[in-house]
Amino acid sequence: MEVVNARAALLSNYEVLSLLREQESDHLARAKTAVRVKKEEEAAGHPPRPLGEATFGEPSENLRTVEIEAIQYLSADYLPTTRQTADGISQLVKDLAPYELTKAEKLQVVNLAPALPVELYVIVEELEDRLGDRMEHILNHVQSGLSDAPAPAPSSSDVYSAVQAPNKTSTLAESYQHEEYHEEIVFDDVGEGAGIEGDLDMEED
Amino acid sequence: MFVLSVLKDTVAIHPSNFGVPADQALISELNKKYANRVLHDIGLCICVFDLSEAGEGKVRYGDGFLWYKVVFRMVVFRPFASEVIIAKVKSSDQEGIRLSVGFFDDIYIPVAYLPQPTAFDPNERAHFWLPDSDLEKTHEMLDTPVAERMYIDQGEVVRVRVEADDFFDDEPGPPRMADGVQVHREAKRAPYNVVCSIAEQGLGPVSWWNSAGQGEEDGDMEEG
Known part of the structure; x- marks a missing residue:
């Protein structure tokens, strides 16, 4: 094994959760197919397959464990992740652009969705000096990105559909290869090509 | 909390899996x-x-086997220093508090990173914080009325700041008879530890801050 880049990019909790959920449903679908195939073969009178042959697609114990536990943590009610949507997050990241937060701070605002000033205070260093009265605006932006609150104007629905489409993990992945492009159009309302984590990536430091 | 790491490895595929698409x-x-x-x-x-x-x-x-050289991207749990994360209290002891995020539970808050003044109550098996108190000695703090104490109980959801992380790659190694006495190595260390802090305004059990009034929070911020 060789490490090419230990920190190629930062991932938001939402991205990890959707990746894990997608994988889990993949596994379930595969397990179902495997059971069906087995039944059909038995019905057709084939001899049972030797052990180890039919096991492909069955995820390893370790993967199952970490997958289930991580999904449990990320969908806990004390985290906002389950109430988030891909377009909500990309909208939020755009809304945060004028406040000159660092990437790490934006990532934490996305991950933790602060509802109270004190929550924002622990995330953003020197909050008072840098933002002053504008922190209320940030809290409003955060709330409008959560699905419980009234939905924001769907200005980036094209991004949403691209990200939401099944088996489109690669869409998320590719979007930060367009990072330079993305940063130029950060105020562009059309937001085409913008991924939800485009702004949250970190150059290797 | 999560990062993407680019790794490179050589992977062997068993002939029984040749029927499956190679990427899968x-x-x-x-x-x-x-x-x-x-x-x-x-x-x-x-x-x-x-x-x-x-x-x-x-x-x-x-x-x-078919041997493939592969470059791939891995989702890795590695909170960066100063990141704020939310975790659950797994257990408490004299040395500090152990936290869990479900899939990973080698997250610790040492006593030094608890809000001051704080003490460990052996009966409750939990640390408690005495807000607005200037007591320093543990026995004095244990004499205070229970109503004044802010306990950090097991299972409580806490907001913590990551301070540091340590990796240990302990190998068994040969026994050192030359040392005369068999050196008793520390009990197995976890390969990856995350050290966190709650000694700051806004950190600690989430319920402390959610119940606090708006006015009080503003006051806290000026202090901080």
Whole structure:
């Protein structure tokens, strides 16, 4: 094994959760197919397959464990992740652009969705000096990105559909290869090509 | 909390899996090897994100496997220093508090990173914080009325700031008889530890801050 880049990019909790959920449903679908195939073969009178042959697609114990536990943590009610949507997050990241937060701070605002000033205070260093009265605006932006609150104007629905489409993990992945492009159009309302984590990536430091 | 790491490895695919699309077989093989494993100075691997490059599968002399050189991206749990995360209290003892995020539970808050003044109550098996108190001695603090204490109970959801992380790669090594006495090595250290702090305004059990009034919070901020 060789490490090419230990920190190629930062991932938001939402991205990890959707990746894990997608994988889990993949596994379930595969397990179902495997059971069906087995039944059909038995019905057709084939001899049972030797052990180890039919096991492909069955995820390893370790993967199952970490997958289930991580999904449990990320969908806990004390985290906002389950109430988030891909377009909500990309909208939020755009809304945060004028406040000159660092990437790490934006990532934490996305991950933790602060509802109270004190929550924002622990995330953003020197909050008072840098933002002053504008922190209320940030809290409003955060709330409008959560699905419980009234939905924001769907200005980036094209991004949403691209990200939401099944088996489109690669869409998320590719979007930060367009990072330079993305940063130029950060105020562009059309937001085409913008991924939800485009702004949250970190150059290797 | 999560990062993408680009890794490179050589993967062998068993002939029984030749019928499966190569990319799926590779991802499944990589997940088998890396999922839920701590890589030194990288973090805890969750699962493969995607494959970036894969070479042509080659057969080597001696086995029927197809060997692929693969560059892939891994989802890794590695909170960065100063990141704020939310975790649950797993247990408490004299030395500090142990936290868990479900899939990973080697997260610790040492006593030094608890809000001051604080003390450990052996009866409750929990640390408590005495807000607005200037007591310093533990026995004095244990004499205070229980109503004044802010306990950090087991199972409580806490907001913590990551201060540092340590990786240990302990190998058994040969026994050192030359030392005369058999050196009793520390009990198995976890390969990856995260040290966190709650000694700051806004950190600690989430319920402390959610119930606090708006006016009080503003006051806290000026202090901080």
